[in-house]
Amino acid sequence: xxxxxxxxxxxxxxxxxxxxxxxxxxxxxxxxxxxxxxxxxxxxxxxxxxxxxxxxxxxxxxxxxxxxxxxxxxxxxxxxxxxxxxxxxxxxxxxxxxxxxxxxxxxxxxxxxxxxxxxxxxxxxxxxxxxxxxxxxxxxxxxxxxxxxxxxxxxxxxxxxxxxxxxxxxxxxxxxxxxxxxxxxxxxxxxxxxxxxxxxxxxxxxxxxxxxxxxxxxxxxxxxxxxxxxxxxxxxxxxxxxxxxxxxxxxxxxxxxxxxxxxxxxxxxxxxxxxxxxxxxxxxxxxxxxxxxxxxxxxxxxxxxxxxxxxxxxxxxxxxxxxxxxxxxxxxxxxxxxxxxxxxxx
Numbered sequence: 001x002x003x004x005x006x007x008x009x010x011x012x013x014x015x016x017x018x019x020x021x022x023x024x025x026x027x028x029x030x031x032x033x034x035x036x037x038x039x040x041x042x043x044x045x046x047x048x049x050x051x052x053x054x055x056x057x058x059x060x061x062x063x064x065x066x067x068x069x070x071x072x073x074x075x076x077x078x079x080x081x082x083x084x085x086x087x088x089x090x091x092x093x094x095x096x097x098x099x100x101x102x103x104x105x106x107x108x109x110x111x112x113x114x115x116x117x118x119x120x121x122x123x124x125x126x127x128x129x130x131x132x133x134x135x136x137x138x139x140x141x142x143x144x145x146x147x148x149x150x151x152x153x154x155x156x157x158x159x160x161x162x163x164x165x166x167x168x169x170x171x172x173x174x175x176x177x178x179x180x181x182x183x184x185x186x187x188x189x190x191x192x193x194x195x196x197x198x199x200x201x202x203x204x205x206x207x208x209x210x211x212x213x214x215x216x217x218x219x220x221x222x223x224x225x226x227x228x229x230x231x232x233x234x235x236x237x238x239x240x241x242x243x244x245x246x247x248x249x250x251x252x253x254x255x256x257x258x259x260x261x262x263x264x265x266x267x268x269x270x271x272x273x274x275x276x277x278x279x280x281x282x283x284x285x286x287x288x289x290x291x292x293x294x295x296x297x298x299x300x301x302x303x304x305x306x307x308x309x310x311x312x313x314x315x316x317x318x319x320x321x322x323x324x325x326x327x328x329x330x331x332x333x334x335x336x337x338x339x340x341x342x343x344x345x346x
Contacts, residue, residue, distance in 0.1 A: 004049020004130055005110025006236065009039055010082045012052060014147070015059055016040065017075040022063060029058045043079070044243055048236060049110055049130070056136045066173040067180055069139030073146020080147060082107045083224045090217035094156050095205030098125070104224050106231060111140055122164060124199045138170035141196050148198065149185055156207045162186030163200045167193035219299045226291050237263075238279055241270070245288045254312040256281050290326050293319070297335045304331045 012035075019026050030037055033055040039045055060068050078085035084104040088097035102114045115126040127144055131137040145166060153161050165188045172178055172191040181189040230242055244259040259281075260270040274280055289311045296307045308319035323331050 004053060006046040006048055007052045007109030007111060008082045009042060009045045010080050011109045012047060013040060014075050014080045015056060015072055018072040019059060024062050029055055032058055044247060053131050053133050053136050056139060057133055060135055060139055067177050069142030070146050070180060072143050073150055076147040076151050083220055084108055087217055087220045087224060089211060090213040091209055092212040093205060093209060094152060094207040097155060098205060107224060107227055121202050122199050123202050123205060124197050127196045141168060141170060145198055155209050157210045161204060163198050165199050167197045169193055169196050222299055223295060226295055237273060238277060238284060241284050242288050245285055249292060249311055252310050252312050254285060293323055297331055298338055
């Protein structure tokens with residue numbers, strides 16, 4: 001996997017929305033960063049960390065804005081956090097949402113890692129940035145904190161909610177810009193701090209959110225865990241192939257040639273590259289089918305024949321045979337074991 005891992009298209013899209021609002025054309029920036037123009041057309045695609053870092057650097061240069069990261073935080077949306085955004089939306093309290101950041105932030109990208117500290121009446125979120133470009137990492141930290149604060153206010157339906165203080169490792173952007181941080185965040189901001197920290201009162205975590213849905217949260221977290229499992233074990237190529245397979249299977253299609261074309265190579269080249277990594281297209285297809293099958297059986301009421309059709313099997317018996325070979329159980333037995341009820345569609 002690349003040195004900076006991967007990032008979701010959702011993370012890129014927030015910067016693109018800023019560029020569009022400022023009248024900055026992104027087509028040349030995409031080209032220089034090695035990004036396909038149609039990458040924004042999918043919600044489940046990923047780009048390399050190097051590509052995102054390059055794009056942010058180019059955007060910073062094009063905008064000439066020393067507080068680019070702070071201002072891009074104004075464009076945060078639930079979708080900016082991929083499935084994590086929808087998980088937090090379904091939480092009951094702000095504290096419940098905050099505790100979901102660290103386990104699932106990799107789905108948003110490998111830009112950095114979050115730690116949670118509690119001391120007395122204060123709770124601190126510490127963020128460590130993985131990017132190293134001196135132009136980029138201060139903007140990414142600013143973006144992360146600005147996005148957190150804006151999104152938390154939206155979740156809590158409270159535009160006045162503010163941290164106690166924010167500390168940033170970056171140097172000051174200059175006295176003319178420091179007030180922009182305090183105006184947005186409503187608290188003291190320290191520059192050239194030892195670490196990047198947002199500190200808030202513990203009582204703020206008890207804030208009730210606008211649309212709690214524990215059943216939806218459980219379903220979304222199950223989906224998030226399955227996505228994390230794919231990311232944790234894949235190289236960049238296998239991850240991209242699996243994502244392509246998942247996208248195809250949503251329409252009941254399994255076409256290796258189409259996957260290869262989307263990756264800019266022939267089927268033979270794709271086979272060779274996968275072979276060099278010790279896997280085959282069929283193995284990846286089987287893995288994705290199995291993961292999606294278990295997801296459908298666990299979290300939906302789709303009939304088993306419908307699941308088989310969705311996963312590209314021409315016959316339900318073939319689905320039964322593959323699933324039992326992988327788990328030792330038929331799809332019906334698997335669902336019965338989860339629910340304790342008669343499986344559907346058997």
